[in-house]
Amino acid sequence: MTQALAGVTLNYVVSNPSATSDDFHNPVLCASGPNCTGGYTNDSGALGPDGKADGFPNPTRIYKAAELVLSKRFSRSFQIYASYRLAKLVGNYEGNFRNDNAQSDPNISSMFDFTNTDGLLADQFRVGLLPTDRTNQFKLFGNHQWRGINFGATWIAQSGTPLSAFLAHPAYTNAGEIPKGGRGTLGRTPATFPLDVHADYTVKLGEQKRLKFGADLFNLFNQQRVLYFDQDLEVAGSGQIGVPGTPDPDYKKPYGIFLGNQANAYQSPFIARLSVRFEF
Numbered sequence: 001m002t003q004a005l006a007g008v009t010l011n012y013v014v015s016n017p018s019a020t021s022d023d024f025h026n027p028v029l030c031a032s033g034p035n036c037t038g039g040y041t042n043d044s045g046a047l048g049p050d051g052k053a054d055g056f057p058n059p060t061r062i063y064k065a066a067e068l069v070l071s072k073r074f075s076r077s078f079q080i081y082a083s084y085r086l087a088k089l090v091g092n093y094e095g096n097f098r099n100d101n102a103q104s105d106p107n108i109s110s111m112f113d114f115t116n117t118d119g120l121l122a123d124q125f126r127v128g129l130l131p132t133d134r135t136n137q138f139k140l141f142g143n144h145q146w147r148g149i150n151f152g153a154t155w156i157a158q159s160g161t162p163l164s165a166f167l168a169h170p171a172y173t174n175a176g177e178i179p180k181g182g183r184g185t186l187g188r189t190p191a192t193f194p195l196d197v198h199a200d201y202t203v204k205l206g207e208q209k210r211l212k213f214g215a216d217l218f219n220l221f222n223q224q225r226v227l228y229f230d231q232d233l234e235v236a237g238s239g240q241i242g243v244p245g246t247p248d249p250d251y252k253k254p255y256g257i258f259l260g261n262q263a264n265a266y267q268s269p270f271i272a273r274l275s276v277r278f279e280f
Contacts (some may be wrong), residue, residue, distance in 0.1 A: 129184025160189030
């Protein structure tokens with residue numbers, strides 16, 4: 001990173017980095033001379049092994065979960081399916097999509113563009129809770145039929161997602177990219193547990209024809225909890241370009257632009273949908 005900020009031309013290699021990677025010549029400081037450019041020897045950062053590890057860590061993504069499932073298939077006019085999952089997702093690498101900066105560049109994200117031997121990437125490679133971790137998830141689905149009326153309900157209760165504090169990238173100046181203080185160390189978004197219900201009534205119109213009236217009520221109790229917070233410590237401008245060193249006044253506030261994309265910072269409100277369907 002120090003070389004990049006000093007204006008030294010660096011090479012970009014698409015590979016699978018690890019603690020044993022040796023794809024580049026490690027930087028060697030110099031003061032002057034014909035082989036010295038920008039404070040480093042001319043072969044610093046050149047392609048090819050030099051017998052020393054480049055300085056990357058091993059990418060880590062570990063998901064552990066235990067799930068309990070209870071189900072009753074349709075009989076005596078009702079059925080039910082319920083599950084509870086206890087899980088944990090930790091690592092320093094999310095996979096092909098980066099939730100922390102919304103980068104969808106499979107296998108060529110900016111995560112391992114630079115080593116952190118100079119410490120300028122803060123806690124970029126420190127193992128911690130990844131953004132999609134949810135400790136508890138409870139799901140309940142059921143329906144019941146009675147005299148041509150079908151009732152159904154869905155209830156999903158789940159823990160919030162981890163919160164972190166992100167600095168802008170020192171070289172790229174992309175906002176919200178470098179975790180400071182570790183991943184997921186600042187608590188979580190609120191837990192959510194919206195209830196959705198469904199009902200429909202069928203009128204038979206002969207042997208093969210029927211008319212069905214339906215109603216769907218989403219988020220029945222109009223739960224309005226915050227889903228997304230601004231986690232950028234430094235200001236993000238147009239196109240998520242950051243301004244390193246400039247504090248973000250919206251940090252920790254509900255944020256309507258999530259990871260550079262338009263999003264509702266809160267849960268979707270209560271929505272009712274009525275329908276009529278003719279089947280033949």
